[in-house]
Amino acid sequence: MAMVGHDVRQVAPPLRLTRRGRAVVLGLLMLVASLASAVLFTTASRAGDPVAGPPPTITVRSGDTLWDIAARVMPSRDGHRAVAELRDLNDLDGYGVQPGQVLILPRNG
Template sequence: MVITGMRRAGQPAPLRLTRRGRVVVLTFLFLLASLASAVLWTTASRADDPPAGPPPTVVVQPADTLWAIAARTSPGRSPHVVVAEIRRLNGLGRDDIAIHVGDTLVVPRGR
């Protein structure tokens, strides 16, 4: 004869979570989900990284200016921004406007 709410001898007690236990389990699941999303975010952002290797360069041609080089190498971007990047990549100061035919300039990677 089994009485409801009572257990037989030798039978394990049913698993019950206290309030603290539920908080611990939910916190663990939240941290696990956060870790999974961080891993996925990092992998997705690496796909957008530019390819490794030597930076692209151009050789200055007659009648070239920084503006013309910027427009030619990064047509979809603002020439103001690209010229600033070319200056930074080549160690040119803000007032350095002289580039000479035959100079090799590092240019930003296309985006």
């Protein structure tokens, strides 16, 4: 005999973890946290690594001076410090430059 109009549903009991199940879940969470921190640490440590490849350069144009070049490539820096840095990077004894001369520029411009 079939029952008509009665809706019979089975209610699943709430999820219960055994002591071993809780230990497994905790272990997985710790593993994920460890991997995430390792990735973050590796990424952060690479942020300070020097950039690979040749340093940036500029070719001196006719009429250029060290001051002009420093102002053009390092506009936010103090002019005297920028010129001193260009001289140091390029082992220049004086302040004169020649057209066609290639100067090494600081990486952080």
